[in-house]
Amino acid sequence: MKxxxxxxxxxLESSDLLVKVAPSDTxxxxxxxxxxxxxxxxxARVVEETLDQLSVKAGSVVIEDKGALDCVIRARVQAATLRGSGSEDLDWRRLS
Amino acid sequence: MKLRRSMLFVPGDNAAMLSTSFIYKPDSIMFDLEDAVSPREKDSARLLVFQALQHPVYRDIETVVRINSLSTEFGRKDLEAAIRGGANVVRLPKTESPEAIRELDTHVTRIEIACGRPVGDTKLMAAIESASGVVNAVAIATASPRMIAIAMAGFDYLVDMHTRRSDDWQPELFYARAAVLHAARAAHIDAFDVVYGNVNDDEGFMREVKIAKQLGFNGKSLIHPKQVYLLHRAYAPTQDEVDHARRVIAAAEEALRNGLGVVSLDGKMIDPPVLKEAEMTLQLAEAA
Known part of the structure; x- marks a missing residue:
């Protein structure tokens, strides 16, 4: 996914995080x-794993965490990445 | 029998509530992807719910996902998230006909097969929010073997009926409550009463709980965690009721041991409905 x-x-509310993604060569x-x-x-491990699952090879990912659970981190990274990819079609098998 | 007194609404885009709502111990938690989420956050909320459903803290609690209508651009995507995430139940809002449930059932089966869940594993419930829904309640309640409950939703229904909520015994909701409840009982499924929206009015909430309980509803849909405790307390049997239930069950067990066909207690016959009621009383007492 690009x-x-x-x-x-x-x-930026408590128990959540803000994820910003942008195009980058690395x-x-x-x-x-x-x-x-x-x-x-x-x-960092959860973010890396989530990006790997989505096959994100390049891109800038900035996280501002407010004490989110792993499942929330995964979801927000997925959402930002999908929005940044401009993709409407989800491959749910990649999102577990 | 699964106890369904309380179904706590949790907005699907609220990370804090998704992370903590299990601590209030409602009988069911309903992650809402419909009215509680703005259109521009639907995609993110869907992923949040999908991930939260897989969190170990929700393994021991019944999870429900309220999806958007299948006629919207969001409905089918919500369904994918709910079923693949492992939701126990899908709640369809604004259900007006049995065809809507059958259409939902078809999509659920398709997704279950695609993701490897056993077909039939995902249960369904319908929210009745209009005059048409009330009139078709029996057909809706029996539209699929997946159906486990129907819920009365008051706000949209009262708008549809050109009236508004009153504070007393609520005659404006009486017919709908009775119709939905009868449909549920005829279909042998559960029934949830309406949400009480004023979270600062415990007295009003308890007045409404009393009506729902007396009519025979299993419980209510709830929008604030503090309502869980109040509701469970209201549904808890009294000590006298618990003592009587224990005596009924003891008498039935003794009769069984002695090979007696007829059971009586204090000169009154104990037939199957009395025994069933005693068992339900003890179950409620245990959960209180």
Missing amino acids: IVKEAIAGT REIVIKSEVFKQFGKQI
């Missing part, structure tokens, strides 16, 4: 989190 335009998903991930010390590695 990120072809800027897109965002999520919010895959770049920036994570800001109130709980980065405790959960930074875990958040």
Whole structure:
């Protein structure tokens, strides 16, 4: 899946996160989190896994986390990526 | 028998509520992709619900997803998210005919096959929100073997009926409540009463719960977590009712042990409906 335009998903409310994606030649991930010390590695792992599932090879992904659960991180990264890809058709098998 | 006193609405785009609503211990949690979510957030909410459904905290609680109507651009996508995410039940809003349920059933079967869920695993419920829905309630309730409940939804129904909600015994809802409840009982499925929208009015909420309970509804659809506790407390049997239920069951068990066909307690015959009611009383007491 290719990120072809800027897109965002999520919010800055507690237990949520804001994900911004934009086109880029390489895959770049920036994570800001109130709980980065405790959960930074875990958040990064979930973001990487989610992007891998969607076959995102390149793109800028900026995360502002407000203490979201893994399932929320997955969903918001998926939503931002799909919006950024301009794709209407979902392959649900890739989203588990 | 599955207890369905409380069905707590959780907006599908609210990450905080999706992450915490299980702690209030409603009998069912309903993730809403319909009215609670703005059109531009439908895609994101759908993914949020899809992911939340797979979270271990929801393994031990009945999960329901209210999808958008299948006639909208969102309905079928919502259904994919609900079934592939593992929702126990799909709730169809604004159901007016049995054909709508049969159409939904067909799509559910298609998706179950596609994602490897056993066919029939996903249950259905219909929300009745119009005069047409009330008139067709029996046909709707019996339209699919997947049906497990119907729910009365008051706001749209009252607009359709050119009236508004009153604060007393609510004559404007009486016919619809009775019709929906009879349809559910005839179909041997559960029935949910309307949402009470004023979350700051516990007294009004409890007045409405009393009406619903007395009519025979299994429970209500709820829009605020604090209503779960209030509702469960109202549906809890009294100690006298629990004591009597225990004596009924003990008498029935003793009669069974002694090979007696007729069971009596305090000179009154205990027939199957009395025994069933006693069992339900103990189940409610245990869950209270």
